[in-house]
Structures are given as C-alpha cells and as structure tokens.
Amino acid sequence: xxxxxxxxxxxxxxxxxxxxxxxxxxxxxxxxxxxxxxxxxxxxxxxxxxxxxxxxxxxxxxxxxxxxxxxxxxxxxxxxxxxxxxxxxxxxxxxxxxxxxxxxxxxxxxxxxxxxxxxxxxxxxxxxxxxxxxxxxxxxxxxxxxxxxxxxxxxxxxxxxxxxxxxxxxxxxxxxxxxxxxxxxxxxxxxxxxxxxxxxxxxxxxxxxxxxxxxxxxxxxxxxxxxxxxxxxxxxxxxxxxxxxxxxxxxxxxxxxxxxxxxxxxxxxxxxxxxxxxxxxxxxxxxxxxxxxxxxxxxxxxxxxxxxxxxxxxxxxxxxxxxxxxxxxxxxxxxxxxxxxxxxxxxxxxxxxxxxxxxxxxxxxxxxxxxxxxxxxxxxxxxxxxxxxxxxxxxxxxxxxxxxxxxxxxxxxxx
Amino acid sequence: xxxxxxxxxxxxxxxxxxxxxxxxxxxxxxxxxxxxxxxxxxxxxxxxxxxxxxxxxxxxxxxxxxxxxxxxxxxxxxxxxxxxxxxxxxxxxxxxxxxxxxxxxxxxxxxxxxxxxxxxxxxxxxxxxxxxxxxxxxxxxxxxxxxxxxxxxxxxxxxxxxxxxxxxxxxxxxxxxxxxxxxxxxxxxxxxxxxxxxxxxxxxxxxxxxxxxxxxxxxxxxxxxxxxxxxxxxxxxxxxxxxxxxxxxxxxxxxxxxxxxxxxxxxxxxxxxxxxxxxxxxxxxxxxxxxxxxxxxxxxxxxxxxxxxxxxxxxxxxxxxxxxxxxxxxxxxxxxxxxxxxxxxxxxxxxxxxxxxxxxxxxxxxxxxxxxxxxxxxxxxxxxxxxxxxxxxxxxxxxxxxxxxxxxxxxxxxx
Numbered sequence: 001x002x003x004x005x006x007x008x009x010x011x012x013x014x015x016x017x018x019x020x021x022x023x024x025x026x027x028x029x030x031x032x033x034x035x036x037x038x039x040x041x042x043x044x045x046x047x048x049x050x051x052x053x054x055x056x057x058x059x060x061x062x063x064x065x066x067x068x069x070x071x072x073x074x075x076x077x078x079x080x081x082x083x084x085x086x087x088x089x090x091x092x093x094x095x096x097x098x099x100x101x102x103x104x105x106x107x108x109x110x111x112x113x114x115x116x117x118x119x120x121x122x123x124x125x126x127x128x129x130x131x132x133x134x135x136x137x138x139x140x141x142x143x144x145x146x147x148x149x150x151x152x153x154x155x156x157x158x159x160x161x162x163x164x165x166x167x168x169x170x171x172x173x174x175x176x177x178x179x180x181x182x183x184x185x186x187x188x189x190x191x192x193x194x195x196x197x198x199x200x201x202x203x204x205x206x207x208x209x210x211x212x213x214x215x216x217x218x219x220x221x222x223x224x225x226x227x228x229x230x231x232x233x234x235x236x237x238x239x240x241x242x243x244x245x246x247x248x249x250x251x252x253x254x255x256x257x258x259x260x261x262x263x264x265x266x267x268x269x270x271x272x273x274x275x276x277x278x279x280x281x282x283x284x285x286x287x288x289x290x291x292x293x294x295x296x297x298x299x300x301x302x303x304x305x306x307x308x309x310x311x312x313x314x315x316x317x318x319x320x321x322x323x324x325x326x327x328x329x330x331x332x333x334x335x336x337x338x339x340x341x342x343x344x345x346x347x348x349x350x351x352x353x354x355x356x357x358x359x360x361x362x363x364x365x366x367x368x369x370x371x372x373x374x375x376x377x378x379x380x381x382x383x384x385x386x387x388x389x390x391x392x393x394x395x396x397x398x399x400x401x402x403x404x405x406x407x408x409x410x411x412x413x414x415x
Numbered sequence: 416x417x418x419x420x421x422x423x424x425x426x427x428x429x430x431x432x433x434x435x436x437x438x439x440x441x442x443x444x445x446x447x448x449x450x451x452x453x454x455x456x457x458x459x460x461x462x463x464x465x466x467x468x469x470x471x472x473x474x475x476x477x478x479x480x481x482x483x484x485x486x487x488x489x490x491x492x493x494x495x496x497x498x499x500x501x502x503x504x505x506x507x508x509x510x511x512x513x514x515x516x517x518x519x520x521x522x523x524x525x526x527x528x529x530x531x532x533x534x535x536x537x538x539x540x541x542x543x544x545x546x547x548x549x550x551x552x553x554x555x556x557x558x559x560x561x562x563x564x565x566x567x568x569x570x571x572x573x574x575x576x577x578x579x580x581x582x583x584x585x586x587x588x589x590x591x592x593x594x595x596x597x598x599x600x601x602x603x604x605x606x607x608x609x610x611x612x613x614x615x616x617x618x619x620x621x622x623x624x625x626x627x628x629x630x631x632x633x634x635x636x637x638x639x640x641x642x643x644x645x646x647x648x649x650x651x652x653x654x655x656x657x658x659x660x661x662x663x664x665x666x667x668x669x670x671x672x673x674x675x676x677x678x679x680x681x682x683x684x685x686x687x688x689x690x691x692x693x694x695x696x697x698x699x700x701x702x703x704x705x706x707x708x709x710x711x712x713x714x715x716x717x718x719x720x721x722x723x724x725x726x727x728x729x730x731x732x733x734x735x736x737x738x739x740x741x742x743x744x745x746x747x748x749x750x751x752x753x754x755x756x757x758x759x760x761x762x763x764x765x766x767x768x769x770x771x772x773x774x775x776x777x778x779x780x781x782x783x784x785x786x787x788x789x790x791x792x793x794x795x796x797x798x799x800x801x802x803x804x805x806x807x808x809x810x811x812x813x814x815x816x817x818x819x820x821x822x823x824x825x826x827x828x829x830x
Contacts, residue, residue: 014451316718
C-alpha cells in the first residue's frame with residue numbers, strides 16, 4: 001500500500017519552521033507497513049491543495065494532510081476538502097462540547113469563531129482531538145482510498161495519529177511489513193566501507209534487502225531494509241545479513257539503531273566500572289556535554305577542565321610553562337600533559353584532552369585552522385596522542401573532533 | 416520567480432531523519448526573492464526523480480534537488496539527471512584533485528570508487544564543494560529554467576548554497592524582494608508579548624507587513640516580512656516598525672537575525688573588555704560549549720570546570736564538604752561557592768555556576784527533576800543566585816538552563 005503526506009502552511013515554505021510532522025507521520029506509516037512514496041509541503045491556497053490531492057490520489061492509497069484547520073480566515077483546508085468532494089457541511093455536537101470544555105479549562109469564554117470547529121464536511125468521519133479544538137477528518141473515496149486531514153500543531157497531530165488514525169488504518173488496509181536494521185559505524189568513510197562490503201552488498205538483492213549508506217560527520221549508518229508479507233522471514237533474513245556485516249567490519253561498528261556514539265562509549269565505561277574526565281581547549285566543553293547528554297552519565301563521567309585560555313592550562317592543569325612556550329598550545333606535548341593532569345585532578349581511570357585551532361582565525365602555515373591534537377591517558381601510565389586535521393569550518397570541526405575523541409576511547413576500551 | 420525544492424532519499428520517507436535541508440534552502444531562496452511553491456521528498460528511484468522533475472519544471476523557474484550524490488551504489492541522482500537531459504558524462508580534473516586532497520587530509524588512499532565523483536553530466540556547470548567530495552551541478556533548460564543538484568549532507572549542501580548557488584541565482588534571475596527582519600527576545604512568552612504589542616501588530620497590514628511569532632525554549636523570535644519591487648521602500652517601512660518594537664519591548668530584545676544568545680553575551684563582554692568562566696554540574700559543559708561556538712570567544716572566555724561529580728566540586732572547586740553535605744549539591748550555598756571559586760581559579764571578572772537535576776533520575780519531592788540553581792559572581796564581591804524549574808525532559812532542561820544563565824549574564828552586564 002502506498003501513502004503520501006502533504007503538509008500545508010506558508011511558514012514551512014518560507015523556511016520559518018522545520019516540518020517535523022512529516023517525519024513523525026512517515027515513521028508511523030512505515031512501521032505500519034505502508035510504502036511512503038512522497039512527502040510534500042504546499043502553501044495555504046485552495047488550488048494548490050486540490051491539484052496536489054488529485055496527484056497524490058492518482059498514485060497512492062492513502063493521503064494524510066496536516067495544517068490549515070485553525071478557526072481563522074487563513075485556514076482553508078476544511079472548506080477546500082468539502083469543495084473537492086462536492087459536499088456540504090454538517091454540525092458535530094461532540095466537537096462543540098469539546099471546544100467549550102477546552103476553553104473552560106483555561107477559565108475563558110469561547111469566542112464565536114471557535115465554534116466553527118464543530119462544522120465539518122458531510123462525508124467525513126470525525127476523529128476527536130484530545131489536545132485541541134480542531135477535529136481530524138477521515139474521508140473515503142469511491143475506490144476505497146483514504147484521505148485524512150489533521151491539525152498542524154505537532155502535539156495535536158501526534159495524539160490523533162496514535163489514538164485515531166493508526167488503529168483505523170490497520171483495520172482498513174491489508175498491510176505488508178517494512179523491516180529495517182540500522183548499524184552504526186565510525187572511523188571509515190562510506191567509499192572505504194563499500195570497498196570492504198561491496199561484494200556482500202551485491203548479493204543482498206537475492207534476499208530482497210536494500211542497503212543505504214547514511215554518512216554524517218565521520219560516522220556512517222548502514223541501513224538494511226526489507227519489505228514483504230512474512231514478518232518472521234524478513235526478520236530472519238535481516239538478522240543473517242547483519243551478522244555477516246559484523247564479521248566484515250567488526251572494528252568500526254559501535255552500535256545499532258539510534259545509539260549515540262557518546263552513549264556507546266558511556267556504556268563501555270559502565271560495563272568496566274571505569275571513570276572518565278576530559279581536558280578541553282578548542283572543543284570548549286562539547287565532549288563533556290555529549291558525555292552528559294544521556295541518563296546515567298554520572299556513573300562514569302566525573303568532570304572536565306575547559307582550559308580555553310593558556311593561563312588555565314598552566315594554572316589549573318599545571319601544564320609546564322616551558323613546554324607550552326616551546327611547543328605551542330596545539331602540540332603533542334601539551335595535550336599529553338593535559339590528559340595526565342586532568343586524570344590526576346579528577347581521579348579517573350581514563351582522561352582525554354584536546355587542543356586545536358577551531359578557526360576561523362589562529363591558523364599558521366605550520367598549524368592551519370583545523371589542526372587538532374588529542375591526548376589520552378589511562379591506567380598504569382598509559383599515554384597516547386594523535387594529530388588530526390578537520391578542515392576550516394568551526395562548528396563541524398568541533399563536532400568531528402568530538403567524534404574522533406569518542407572513537408579513540410571506544411577503540412581503547414575494546415582492546 | 417517560483418522555486419521548488421526536492422529532497423531525495425529513502426531515509427526521509429521512512430521517517431529515519433528530519434529533512435532540515437528543505438528548510439535551510441527555502442529560507443535562503445525566500446531571502447533572495449523567490450516564491451517557494453512546493454517542497455517535496457521522494458525516494459532514490461529513477462522514475463520518481465524524472466517524473467517529479469518534470470512536474471516541478473512545469474510550474475517553477477528553479478528546482479533545487481538534494482541527495483543521492485554519494486559514490487555508493489544506492490546513490491543514483493547523477494545518472495538519472497544525465498538520462499533526463501539525454502547527455503553523457505565528462506571528467507572534471509578539478510574535482511579529482513579535490514577528492515585526493517580530502518582523503519590526504521585524513522592520511523588515506525583514495526578508494527577507486529571515490530574518483531567517480533569527478534565524472535558529471537556533460538551539460539552541467541560544476542559547483543565546487545569545499546566540504547566534501549561530491550560536487551554540486553547547475554543545469555539550464557532551453558527555456559532558461561535552472562535545475563541544481565546538491566549533496567544531501569547538510570554541511571556540504573550549506574557550503575555550496577552560500578558559496579556557489581546563491582550568487583549564481585542572483586545573477587541569473589531578475590528577482591523581486593522578500594525582506595524580513597527578525598527580532599530576538601528572551602524572558603517572556605509569546606502571549607505575554609502579544610499582550611504588549613497587539614495593538615501595534617493590527618496596524619502592520621496597512622504597510623503590507625506580516626508578523627510571525629516563533630517561540631522556542633524560552634526565546635521568541637518576532638519576524639516582520641514584506642514583499643515587493645522597491646527594496647528601499649520595504650527597508651524603510653520595516654525599519655520604522657522595528658523601531659516601534661524596540662520602544663514597546665526594550666528589555667527583552669537581545670539581538671536581531673541569527674545572533675545566538677551566547678554570541679550576544681560574548682559581544683557584551685568584549686565591549687567591556689571583561690572575562691568570563693563557568694562552573695557546571697548538570698549542564699556538563701554545555702554553557703562553555705555555547706560560549707566557544709563562535710569566532711573570537713577566546714577574547715573573553717577563559718575556561719570552565721565541569722564538576723559533574725561531587726568530588727570535583729570539593730577537590731577542584733574547593734566547595735566546603737560541610738556545605739555540600741548540609742545543603743546538597745543542588746542548592747544556593749553550593750552554586751554560590753562554585754561561582755566564587757571558579758572566578759578565582761580562572762581569574763575572570765565574572766563567573767557563572769550551575770547545579771541541578773537534569774533527569775530522568777535523581778529527583779526528590781523537595782527537589783524534583785528540573786530543579787536548577789544558578790550562581791553568578793562578579794567584580795567587587797558581587798554575588799547572586801537564582802532557582803529555576805525547567806521540567807523533566809533532560810535535553811530541553813540543559814538547553815533551557817543555558818538560555819537562563821546566558822540571559823542572567825546579559826541583564827547583569829547591561830545594568
């Protein structure tokens with residue numbers, strides 16, 4: 001079964017807001033077994049809505065629209081749908097009562113205009129909205145295709161999807177399964193990975209499995225997808241191929257599905273009952289931030305010294321002044337002292353340190369913007385350091401550095 | 416001039432990622448004077464790409480495609496475009512050199528498959544990509560319409576838009592003006608703001624100006640928009656209304672356009688030649704990260720102690736053990752000591768400190784998840800502290816805390 005999603009609203013088209021509704025709906029439809037063919041955003045104009053609804057119904061069995069259901073004049077979806085289906089309006093007392101109840105909750109009188117929410121096209125089934133005044137609407141065409149209109153406010157749309165739309169879609173359509181497995185890797189680019197797994201990938205088609213490479217900032221997600229009527233078979237086939245993937249690229253896989261790299265590193269520390277601290281210059285606390293962005297981080301992360309200024313490197317971290325002067329802040333010698341010192345100060349098993357030139361200023365021909373030194377200190381006098389070059393975009397530079405540092409930690413703990 | 420945006424990739428259609436590229440491109444095209452009519456997401460299938468490109472060109476002067484330009488097998492946009500235009504491929508030595516250079520930066524050999532990036536459809540103008548191996552491509556139809564294909568990786572797409580696409584579009588098309596002014600506020604909710612500026616807002620229609628409220632995490636952006644052929648007139652009208660807005664809500668405006676609150680605070684410190692440090696517990700370095708996310712932050716920001724563990728609070732920050740035991744880590748007494756100590760250790764004019772319960776665990780009935788204490792120390796023994804409650808969502812909690820801390824600094828420096 002094929003589905004399309006249409007979001008309606010000028011605020012999307014002028015780039016004022018990110019349309020997150022489409023992603024939410026697409027994920028839910030995909031889970032249910034629909035093949036989502038297109039997602040579309042259009043403006044609050046009747047002609048556009050009619051034209052695109054026609055196009056969508058030509059190639060899909062189900063179309064979900066969001067937006068344009070408010071009580072004000074610029075919201076025209078409901079009238080447009082009544083015109084599209086050539087029907088008049090009916091009154092729904094249940095919706096009128098809900099409008100009253102919602103305004104009463106805030107101790108307010110209902111403005112007359114808000115009662116217009118209880119008037120809907122004659123041919124629709126009303127879907128009650130627990131989180132707002134605008135009801136959802138379910139239409140069926142002569143061919144058994146379904147058009148659903150939902151409010152654009154995310155919390156209202158989500159409530160309606162979960163409570164009303166998904167159960168009805170499951171009943172109405174005879175759906176297949178879409179299964180996905182996402183394997184998360186770090187440390188190799190997509191073409192490098194393809195060099196290793198290319199031959200395996202070519203055989204996936206025999207099992208009706210599609211592979212996608214999804215790169216971002218030094219990590220590549222590998223997604224295996226399969227669609228069919230037999231859920232157990234799909235599951236088994238995917239599991240077999242995921243196992244082969246683990247054999248082909250064991251060292252770069254750090255997790256599956258939505259695991260963040262920092263969380264995967266945290267898990268390794270927790271399993272080993274070990275602790276970690278950081279000393280950060282150019283990353284300015286970003287690695288500490290990532291390591292404290294998930295629940296349970298206090299079990300392994302003790303703290304950080306953000307030594308943005310050289311005085312803090314010498315004053316708090318006790319980096320030797322002579323070393324700093326001789327080698328410069330961005331050097332092997334300095335990051336090694338930073339790592340050893342912060343490990344000592346914070347009394348942790350491991351410590352990592354970073355010093356680099358985040359940019360846009362501060363680069364030299366010898367140490368251009370993007371040069372980053374990373375140090376790592378560990379148990380029994382373990383000490384390691386490495387130089388990276390991450391290019392001249394400040395924000396990307398900071399993010400890539402954090403990925404590289406987290407991956408160094410991951411590899412070290414897995415040794 | 417009308418434009419459409421088409422993002423290509425199954426990861427969007429199955430709801431695995433939010434498509435943020437469309438918003439970015441839409442915003443830029445709108446700024447340039449285009450009317451963005453539709454945004455569309457489709458799968459990596461040749462037929463879909465061709466069909467939708469046809470549809471898009473029927474009703475638009477410019478179509479921007481993103482995605483599907485990687486060197487791996489699932490990426491088919493380039494081949495599909497060559498077929499669509501009925502042309503072969505040409506080699507671009509400049510791209511080949513760029514591929515080499517990028518792999519060299521990571522000290523890696525170029526996998527043969529990556530050189531395929533230097534092969535592009537004969538009829539395109541190559542747009543060099545500063546942040547990756549896949550070039551952008553610019554096509555012109557016989558009718559003078561433009562099709563642009565960009566990589567889907569956001570940083571690469573953004574670089575190409577700014578450096579190559581926008582200047583060329585400006586030259587190629589004779590565009591009207593869409594002008595916007597965005598005023599950034601912090602400290603009041605949107606309905607509170609509306610209560611103050613509502614009467615002024617009602618008069619904007621006379622000047623052909625639209626107002627939008629864009630709330631997020633304790634800040635509200637107010638966007639004034641106007642469209643027309645006379646740029647000077649649009650500018651003058653917008654400027655007049657912005658001035659009125661400054662008179663209506665002077666205390667909550669912290670900047671305009673894309674200024675980040677942290678950057679606005681940094682600017683205040685730089686103007687006063689003053690310095691800042693932070694001591695962070697529940698925010699885990701996030702405030703330091705925000706304060707070091709823009710160029711020039713080393714002029715005022717000296718560093719941070721992330722004291723996630725209580726031992727670091729007593730060991731490094733010298734918070735008194737008795738105070739910590741008596742009042743608990745999340746208390747006025749502890750954040751005040753943290754602020755005073757880190758100011759002293761880092762030798763800065765101001766220091767801020769944070770201790771709170773980020774969640775999901777760790778809450779008590781007296782101090783529920785979301786309770787955050789903030790301390791601020793300044794010149795001449797200045798010391799202040801404040802308690803907040805930011806609710807039980809960990810990530811939102813950390814972000815809202817950082818906004819509150821930055822706004823406390825902003826207001827203090829403006830005194």
